[in-house]
Amino acid sequence: MQLTVQKQLEKEPNLWIRKALTVSFVIVIMLWASRAIVFNGVKENGVEIAKNVVSGIFHPDMEYLLDFVNGVPALLLETISIALLGTIIGTILAIPLSFMAASNIVPKWVSTITLFVIAAIRTFPAFVYGLMFIRVTGPGAFAGVLTMSVVSIGMISKMFIEAIEDLDTKILESLDAAGCNTFQKVRYGILPQLFTNFVSTAIYRFEINIKDASTLGLVGAGGIGAPLIFAMNAFNWNKVGAILCGLIILVLIVEVASTKIRTKLARG
Template identity: 50%
Template structure:
């Protein structure tokens, strides 16, 4: 860097307003909130029984055959639940969990498209986008657990998980779709308009090519999240491996807990890796 440029940078830095008090106040506020949060937590509920449960789960997770010398039936449990294609076995339940995530993400991504267009300021205007944006915000405020409990009353089993995931996905996917739609290059649309292109042609050749890669990337990212959501929803009876996991935890059946975790963790890691790879490829194709 040349001397003049260096002195200009130094002068700009020295003349920059100092906001030490603002930083100190912000730090005090954050620290006070953290201290208040710790005070609200009852650490007295932690006891030796809780530590014993965690210790047993970790012990069986590291070595599912741990209790073989005391319980000869332990290996039979593991073979029954991990190396079987029965409806109660881990392979079947993991496939069901993934299918719930796929179908829920697909429905959520499709339904999010009209929501996003209706809520985009450059499509429907400032006033027109308000209603759709408010509805999306309302959907996002409801936790997926609540959607799961609601849909279990309507339709139990795996279908409740699909519906809960699809509705909860609309909030996040629509919000990301809106950001993409509002960033489209309007110059292409103006050029097509000058050639006398119809509305359908402008959508087909001007809008869709700009949105496809970003929409797919968003849906893939949400699917990655929904695989974990599908496993959690099983704990409230919405299908998947979560129901077996919570049932095993409730009965202190630690070998089954360990087997379920060994089924969930590798699958989730593999899907996260695949999702990252696919989204990077889509980003490269969008730039090229």
């Protein structure tokens, strides 16, 4: 037995040269990238500001934190609304794009064009879309909803395409042999395979959109980001702490809830 194992090990290809070249390449890339990063040290009041932020989190403005009319809860509700509507609209728009980009559903040229469109949508970050839509609709939550919708299309479409291309075609062939029409094949052959994956992806994107919607307020696209930057500019650290505490609680709740829902969907 030992001789057999030893012979098998001797037959294994010697990859140390390839591994050494890979490690060397990674090191060279890291050294090259580090040349573009210039560290100018910490600002004179940088440490003090960091202490004030941490102190504000542990000593938040409770009146602002618990004000359900004009305080943190109302701002978080607006942020959730922006993320939810953006996710729903983005998911609806992503479904037809995904089917048009799946190579096992449509001709190759249609799939290639649609994939190019999706890649173009994914090129720009949320901040860029936010600035663009603010110029169109003006500042406010509606610009945030439009931004979240467009940003969501890129990631959701990519995940949907993978799910569609992994469809079990044997089920569709069986339904076709049984004389089912197109609607019945979609209803009983495609939707049951895709529903769980689609819902799980949408929930995961909603979780991401909650965090993105929190920062969109920095450019005036609604949400809790604008009050946060205003409070920081005014050095109102207790108010900053209240907003950050609200965000922390919100993100934790959304992450726990979304994880449980996606786990339940995956396990049926």
